Amino acid sequence: MRGILRKLAGAVLTLLAVTLLVFLAFRLIPGDPVTALLGTEITPERAAQLRAEMGLDDPLLVQYGRWVIHALGGDLGTSYSYSMPVSSMLAGKLPITLTMSLMAFVLSIALAIPLGILAAKHEGRIFDRVLLALCQVIMAIPPFFSGILLTYIFGIVLRWFTPGGFISYERDMVGFLRYLILPAVAIALPKAAMAAKLLRDSVIEEAGKDYVRTAYSRGNATMEVMYRHVLRNAILPVVTFLGMALADMVAGSIVVEQVFGIPGISRILLTSISNRDYPVVEAIILGIAGLVVVANLLVDLLYRLLDPRLREA
Amino acid sequence: MGEMRDDLILRVEDLTIEFHDHDRPECVVEGFNLELARGEIVGIVGESGSGKSMSALAIAGLLKRHAMTRSGRILFQGVDLLTCSRSQLRSYQGDEISIVFQEPQTSLNPVHRIGEQVEESLRIHHPEVTAQERRERALKLMEQVGLREPERVYRSYPHELSGGMRQRVMIAAAMIGSPQILIADEPTTALDVTVQAQIIELLRNINRREGTAILFISHDLSLVRSLAGRVLVMQDGHVVEEGASEEVFAHPRHPYTKRLIAAIPVVEL
Ligand SMILES: Nc1ncnc2c1ncn2[C@@H]1O[C@H](COP(=O)(O)OP(=O)(O)O)[C@@H](O)[C@H]1O
Numbered sequence A: 001m002r003g004i005l006r007k008l009a010g011a012v013l014t015l016l017a018v019t020l021l022v023f024l025a026f027r028l029i030p031g032d033p034v035t036a037l038l039g040t041e042i043t044p045e046r047a048a049q050l051r052a053e054m055g056l057d058d059p060l061l062v063q064y065g066r067w068v069i070h071a072l073g074g075d076l077g078t079s080y081s082y083s084m085p086v087s088s089m090l091a092g093k094l095p096i097t098l099t100m101s102l103m104a105f106v107l108s109i110a111l112a113i114p115l116g117i118l119a120a121k122h123e124g125r126i127f128d129r130v131l132l133a134l135c136q137v138i139m140a141i142p143p144f145f146s147g148i149l150l151t152y153i154f155g156i157v158l159r160w161f162t163p164g165g166f167i168s169y170e171r172d173m174v175g176f177l178r179y180l181i182l183p184a185v186a187i188a189l190p191k192a193a194m195a196a197k198l199l200r201d202s203v204i205e206e207a208g209k210d211y212v213r214t215a216y217s218r219g220n221a222t223m224e225v226m227y228r229h230v231l232r233n234a235i236l237p238v239v240t241f242l243g244m245a246l247a248d249m250v251a252g253s254i255v256v257e258q259v260f261g262i263p264g265i266s267r268i269l270l271t272s273i274s275n276r277d278y279p280v281v282e283a284i285i286l287g288i289a290g291l292v293v294v295a296n297l298l299v300d301l302l303y304r305l306l307d308p309r310l311r312e313a
Numbered sequence B: 001m002g003e004m005r006d007d008l009i010l011r012v013e014d015l016t017i018e019f020h021d022h023d024r025p026e027c028v029v030e031g032f033n034l035e036l037a038r039g040e041i042v043g044i045v046g047e048s049g050s051g052k053s054m055s056a057l058a059i060a061g062l063l064k065r066h067a068m069t070r071s072g073r074i075l076f077q078g079v080d081l082l083t084c085s086r087s088q089l090r091s092y093q094g095d096e097i098s099i100v101f102q103e104p105q106t107s108l109n110p111v112h113r114i115g116e117q118v119e120e121s122l123r124i125h126h127p128e129v130t131a132q133e134r135r136e137r138a139l140k141l142m143e144q145v146g147l148r149e150p151e152r153v154y155r156s157y158p159h160e161l162s163g164g165m166r167q168r169v170m171i172a173a174a175m176i177g178s179p180q181i182l183i184a185d186e187p188t189t190a191l192d193v194t195v196q197a198q199i200i201e202l203l204r205n206i207n208r209r210e211g212t213a214i215l216f217i218s219h220d221l222s223l224v225r226s227l228a229g230r231v232l233v234m235q236d237g238h239v240v241e242e243g244a245s246e247e248v249f250a251h252p253r254h255p256y257t258k259r260l261i262a263a264i265p266v267v268e269l
């Protein structure tokens, strides 16, 4: 219980640290929102006036503190360049990106677990070798490239979907999810390949341990040894890996959105960065970091559930 | 096929085990013969690498099937364990023939509770026994093998127990099906001397109380003598001497046996 409280405190600190870093980084790089806002109409007087209105002259920590207090109250501020509340700007976008990331996450688990087990069972035989070789190749393909490849094969050659013909979830939930499958596959593939190989190696390693011999000595059939004994132990490193991979998959989503013409947060993120639209960028980072932190907490809980050796620690 | 003497429950005939995982085939057990009668304790001694564990694993049906050839016969209840079907073999494992290993630290599954592991054979072979009954039998057996606070140990995980306790757990798990044969492969080698003596005493009690035949394996001739009525001495995969353990101890014929006896440290009390 104390361990869990400590983890929660750690998660909050992580979120604070990440947002503070983004906050500081933006003040250190050249360019500021006032210049971007005023464009050609800029005069030193107007710039100074606007900067004062926006509170940009206050000490950095005061500005950051103000942002944190507002964020805690659910107010993420107003976009400088669009003059609209950040929350309503992101409301229709963040769910798309997060849905796609989660689909990719589920897909990589659904692919990796059966393939990893199957490869381990066929260790050294043809299925195992082919799968290992495939994994090696797929691990090296970045999602944007497999995205382009998938768009070409399924969109242009086979015409299973219309490239760029994104369907919003408000209009057609099923169509929306179906449109996201291929991008999710593109994001999931390298992670699934890595997780499958990891699980295969882990199963093979566990299968050689003494407790497996004990399990056989009690009359367990091979399947029972695999599912009751080996897998419970072999899955542990894979859980850790997938937890870390989730952050990568969110980052992958942002890139792949561009390839598939999906109106998620990627476009807003990029324009907001170049316009120095701090509130928007901060909110997006907060959302992504929040997802990652929550995922890590869940992985941690799951790990404790699976491995009794970690429970008292 | 099984023309066994009435009180014999196990007969190993001419067991030979050969590895093929290197370029040259390697014979680790050759021409091994053994007879085990109901309720008897037979010891196997020999230096490390002499083929004791391989013979034990063969009898327990635990030799991996690839990379090695096995010949000869291992007759249990008239069935040859080397050639019978997997499912027939499984029906004996943990129910009629149980085994306790040398490594109590690693022989238990780290993620399962002790209770679950003690009960496992019973759950597999006797699904008609209810969970409640299983638990009661496990707790009783855990008490009998000298585990204090069996209720607490039942809920524990292996990493929470000492080596001696884990070996007691292994013995309880091996005994839950009331097997005909218990194979103990150097069960005390990893333990300190006091615990070693307690485990030997425990095996003796099990043999007296339950009438379980025990195949006791050790590299320590004095341990074997204190427990087993009959002993086989193994060297390089061969049985080089066999007989009543007092006799072998008092009048060793083979030079290797003489060396083993000479190697026993004199314990000063
Ligand atoms: N996979 C293997 N390939 C070749 N030889 C092996 C293999 N496993 C064990 N051996 C050999 O088998 C012999 C007998 O081993 P073992 O029965 O474990 O000895 P003991 O239990 O008497 O110490 C040893 O010489 C060991 O090196």
Ligand SMILES: [Mg+2]
Binding pocket: B049, B052, B053, B054, B185, B186
């Ligand atoms: Mg051995």
